[in-house]
Each structure stands twice: as C-alpha cells, then as structure tokens.
Amino acid sequence: MNQILKVEGVTKRFGGIRALYRVSLHVGEKEILGLIGPNGSGKTTLINVITGVYEPKEGEVLYNGENLVGLPPHQIAMKGIVRTFQLTRPFGNLSVIDNVIVGSLLKSDDIVEAREKSIETLEMVGLGDYVHVLSKDLTTGNRKRLELARALTMEPSLMLLDESLAGLTLAEMRENLTLLKKIRSERGISMIVVEHVVKAVMDVSDRIVVLDAGEKIAEGDPRSIAKNEKVIEVYLGKAM
Amino acid sequence: MSVNLLQGLVNGILAGGIYMTIAVGINLIYGVMHIVNYAHGEVLMVGMYIAYWLFTLAGVNPYLAIPIVAAILFVFGVLLHKSVIEPVLDLPLQRQILIFIGLIHVFQNSVMILWSPNYRSIGIPITRESIRISFIRIPIGRLLALIIALASALALHYFLKNTKIGKFIVATSQDPEASSALGIDIRKTRTLTFALSLALTGIAACTLSPIYFIFPYTGTGFNIFAFIIITLGGLGSYTGAIVGSIIVGLIESLVCLLSDASIATAVAFLVFILILLFRPSGIMGRRE
C-alpha cells in the first residue's frame, strides 16, 4: 500500500515538558489509523505538529515524500491534509452553510460553486436542515458534524480527526462512525482518528497506534492491541 | 552643553515616572483580564478633579488626600466593573470598543457639564520649588510624583508576590481555569484587580494634581502617552512599562532640549517604526 504520510522520529518539547519523543508512524492510502492513549499522551500535539501548528525539535513529517516541517498550517491544508479540532471551532457568527463555504473556497474560487458543494456535503453529514442556523447555536453533536463537513469540502487526501466523537450520545457516535467509513469508501480519504472512546476506535480503524507520555508504546491491528499488555496497563483496566 | 544634557536626562526620568503610573495600571488590568482599559486616562482625570475639590472645598492637601481618592476610585472601580466591564470581558475587542469610547464620552462630558471646561489648578507652593544638585534643577512636585509612583509600583509588586490575594491575582492572570479549579473566585479576583488598578490611578491623580492643569480633556494626553509606552515597552510586561516610560520621557525632554525639535520628533517616529518592525510585541513584550 502506498504510504501517503510518514512521521519519523518526531520530538516536541514545551519548556521542560517532553510532549512527544521520537514518535514514528505511517498512514497508507485509504487507510484509517486509530491513535489512542491516555490524557496528555501527546495525541493532539502530534496532530498540531503534522499540521504545522508546532514545529518539532527533531524528526520529519513526510507527505507523499515531501517534508512538511516548517510549513505554515494554511499551506499544509492546501496540500491536502486537513484537521478537525478537539474543542470545536466553528466560525461562530457565521451560519452553518457559510462555515462550510469557507472550507470549500480552498478548492473553488467561485462562491456559487462553493455553495453548491457545501450544501451537498451538509446533506451528507446530516446537517441539511440546519443550513441557515448560526453555527454558535448548534449542539455539540452538530458542531462536530459541522467540523467534519468543513473539513470534507476542502477535498483532502488525509483527515486528522481530533476526538470527533467526544460529547456525543451513543446513537450519534454510531452514526458518525458509519459516516467515517462511508467517507473512506466513497471519497478514498485516509484518516487518523484520535479518540478516547476506545471501543469506537477499534471498530473503525484498520490499524492502531498507542501513545503514552509522548512515546509510541504499541502499534498493530485492533485485535492484537486489545490484547497488548502494555496497552492494558496504560489504560488501567478501562473496558476494551 | 553637558549640563543641559544632564538636566534633560533628569527631566526625562521624572517625566517617565509619571507616565509609568498609567502604564502600570493598564498593564495590571491587561495581565489579569486581557482587556485594555482605553478610558484609563479619563479615570485619572476624574481622580484629579476629586483631589481638586477636596483641596478647594475642604482644604485637604492632595498628598494627604491619597487614601481618600484611592478609596473613592476603588469603589468606583467595583461599580464600573460589575456594570459594564464584566459582561464584555470574554468578547473580541470589536465588541468591547464601544463601551470604552462611550465611557470616555461620558466621563469627559459629565465633568464638563458639572464643572465647566475651565482649567483649574491646585497651588501648593512647595511643589513649585526645586532641589538643586550642582547645576541640575529637580522640581519637587515632579520628584514627589516619581517617588510615589515608584513606591506604589513596589507596593504593588510586594502585594502581588507576598499576600494571599495578590497571589490569587497572579494565578488568575496566568491560568484562569486552573485557578478556578483550585477554588479561587475568578469573578471577585477580576473585580478586585480592576478596582485596584483604578485605586492606583487615584494615587497618581493626587500626585499629578499640583503639577498639571485640571480640565476635562487632560486624560487624553495621558492616555496617549500610556499607549505609546505600551507599544514600545510591550503589553503585560512591568519592566517593559518602566523601560518604555523612561524612553518616552527622555525623548520628550530631549525634544524640549534640542534647538531643533523637528528632528527629535522625526527620530522618535523612526525609532517607533523600527521597533514595530523588529520587535513588534514591544521591547519586552510577550509574544502570545
């Protein structure tokens, strides 16, 4: 399988704190990689490094062979890597449709075209009835869907989803997971799914990487990860 | 020539001390609440009027009036904060500005209506005298202002570092969420900080009232200097406020000193642009 993203030996420090230490992973075409680990293990930091928000002390982030380290976030987005935020960040005073239009303007300069694409994407994620609602008035679940829609219209090849299921009801979670699989199969987008809800991640991922205290402690398919002693220990007996 | 230069330096440092008080007040509020009080100069103006009336009606020496004015402005600060500042604290600047411009208009014009636009002054003879050290003249009024400004800055520093409430304020400024989780009442801390900042301004108002004319628009001038100081010295940094105040004070006195004032201001402008280009968060500012 073609590896579209290769993270090699990334280290990131904040003052005296070691947020990431020599972390390496890779994502293949149309692959869904689950990224799990306890709080503070560095998952969001890794996303921030990949997307250019932080610059790592050492290491490389290779995207289709090109090293992304040092590039600003907007350029990385333009190249096809897109992320959602753990605490949703909608453009609050803009309507739902306008939020998504901002995303789709990355690939189309024409507003009319952007609007049509946005409506399509909103229908796909299930926000078709909320088109003119002010995004700051949305519920958490719908906000997560909005983030997803906005990311989708940017026509990425790789999506980094930071806790896109947090704060959702079980039903909503199931819906979103089905949606993710549908996105992968219909649009061929690879994903890194960062999640706390471990069962959900097991369900949707092809492979899993486990971080703890900034280091990678395990990698493999869901079943073997579930049995991995180090992983179980790190989660202190959380239900898998 | 060198005597003049020394005198210029002395004047500059004295002036810097005066402007520093305003900058410190603004920095205090900004440090804790990330909001700039654009009406700070007007608060100073109100304080100066209070000192004036205490002197004119009750014969209270402005220096003795310091605790009174500070207390009045403290209470005023609590009221102001709870009524108009608190509700807009977490909004973007665009949505806060109207409140500040509105406050400026209200302060300036109510003072104008109440007490007319006439220039007033407090005459304390000793403040007009100067201490002489060889050929250098140090006006007593300005010297007192500088000493009191430094004293209050030190007192504030001590308060923030060594008292319980002071530490709460510092904690809130660094991490409101964590502080809240530790049981610090954020709302009260913010109100207190705001009121404290106004009280500090009250102290400054008393020391400045014998030196400057008191009229409704006197606040604008101080505001202006405060903003330039903060741009140069960096927002949120005490050292920056001090450094910036000294620089502005020195430039101001050098302008008076040099026969060609036009060159001095042009140089000042150039310095300003250069600092903006190469240290845009100010000489000591924090990059957020």
Place this chain on the structure above:
Amino acid sequence: MSKADPRDYLTRNRYLFYIPIVILFFIPLLPIPIYVMHVLVLSLLFAYLCTSWALISGFAGQVSLGHTCFYGIGAYTTTLLFHYYGLTPWIGGIIGIAFSAIFAFILGYACFRFKVRGPYFTFATLASTVILEGLFVSQSQITGGELGIEMPYIGSPLYFQFTEKTHYYLVILVLWLCVLFLSRRIQNTKFGYYLFAIREDEDAAEACGINTTKYKIFALVLSAALTGFGGVFHSQYYLYITPSAVYGLDRSFQISSTALVGGSNVWFGPSLGSFLINPIVEWTRATYGGTIYTLPLMIYGLLMILIGRFLPEGISGIIQRLISYKREKDTQKGRS
C-alpha cells in the same frame, strides 16, 4: 453574511435600493440651505470613512483605533505637494493614496507577519496617528505646525476645487456609493468570506487553508488607501488642514464608534450609523453650541455603552434580525 442574506432580499426588492440612490443625485437641484448641504457632505464623508474602516476592523476583526493616520497622510500629501510644487491634487491625491497604502503595508507587515496577537495592532494604529500628529506639528517649517496649512484657492475642477458645495456633494456621493458597492461585493466573495473567517477564529481559518497574514495585510492596505483618499477629499473641501483635524484621536474615535454603532460586520452598517448620528450631532452643535452641546454628547456616550452591551451587531443587527425572521417565516410557510 451571518444570520440572513440581505442580498437575496434586496435582489428581489431592487426598487428599494435604486430609487433612493437616484433621488440622492437630484438633491442638489433642490433649494437647500448651504449648511444642510454641508451636513450632507459630512455625513457622506463619514459614511465613506466608516465603511472603509469596517473592511479591516469589522470584516477582518482587526480593530484600528488610529485610522486617521491614513487620513492625515492623504490630506497632507495632497496639500503639501500642491502648496510647494503646484501639483494638481488629482495626482497629488493618487500619491497620497500610495503613501497611505505603503504605510499600511509597513504597519500590517509588522503587526501581522509575526503573528503578534492581542491588541498590538490596535495600539500600533493608535500610536501611529498620535506620533504622526506630533511629527507634523513639530515640522512646522514645512507643515505649518499646529496652526496648519492652507490650500491656495484656485476654484478650478482641474485642481480638485469646486466653487459650489453641491459639486463636492456629488463627488463624495459617488465615492461613497463606490465604497458601498465594493464592501457589498467583498462580502459576497472569497475575499470577504476569508476575512470573516479570520475575524471569527484565526487558527481555524489557518486550518482551512487561509493565509491569514496575507489577507489581513491586504484588507488593511485596501482600507488605508480608501481612507487616505478620504483625507484627500478633506483637504480639498476645507482647503485648510491642521494636524489635530486630520490625525486627531477625536476623529479616529468618531469613525470607529460611528461604524460600530451602525454595525461593522455588514456592508450597510457603517453608513447607517453615519446617517443616523452625524446629522443629529451637527444639528445639536448648530442649534446649541457651547457647553450645552456636551449634554447630547454625554447621552451619545451612554447610548454607545448600551449598544455595546446589548446590541453587539449595532443597529444594523436589528435590521438583519428582521430579515432573517421574515426569511424563517417564509421558509415555514413554504414547508406547510
């Protein structure tokens, strides 16, 4: 572009829009006292300035409190070039716009390039206009200092001077309409959408592929150029400028507050503010003058505080809410 799309509403009701514009052009034909014409010119000038200000401070959310720095650069460039070199203000004006734009670029580059957040930009603009005022006061040999400098009277349109106030009125009317349509156009294009995104959440905007630095600088330069030309108009209208008149914080705060009272997030908001506030201000000044003038100003201050507290979108917010309410009712009717 937030709650409702006024564009849809207005496209369907075009007459609402075009008739008043045509009427505005015919006003000079009416027998209007010179003072009223002056108030009209001032209101239009402010509508023009406020709309330009809103491009960077409203749309992009980068609040400039010292926008008069660009105004003054435009005014002084024109005046000085004509005063000393006889250069027609039409060309001097273009040079003035260029200087405003260059200064804006420097300011923008300094403040935005290094991702300096917080109110630094606001402070930088404040400090700029104040320092420029001081600079132009001090260079009194060239600029006439505090007492200002006069524009020699020629009275010829070739030199951007008109004998009738009504001619100035027409010029500023055209300028205002241009800026108004520009603002509306920007609101409905990629540029506008990106500015709104930057205003709402800069980090999220970056994550959406927006080069926030580039767009902020561009919006600032555009706004500054327009404002600079406003300064050019000022110098030609009054034929006399002083540093405090063109660089003064009073005017700067007036531009900002008027735009915000009207609503700086929508293309018609600032103009609304200007047409509501300026006539009243001028009328009170004319009728009362002196100390009594300060009472209306104090009330205006209270009004500002109330609007800032309860009507964050300004007065235009009320209109937008009405439109969106009507739109929702229409959609509901459509459904049932």
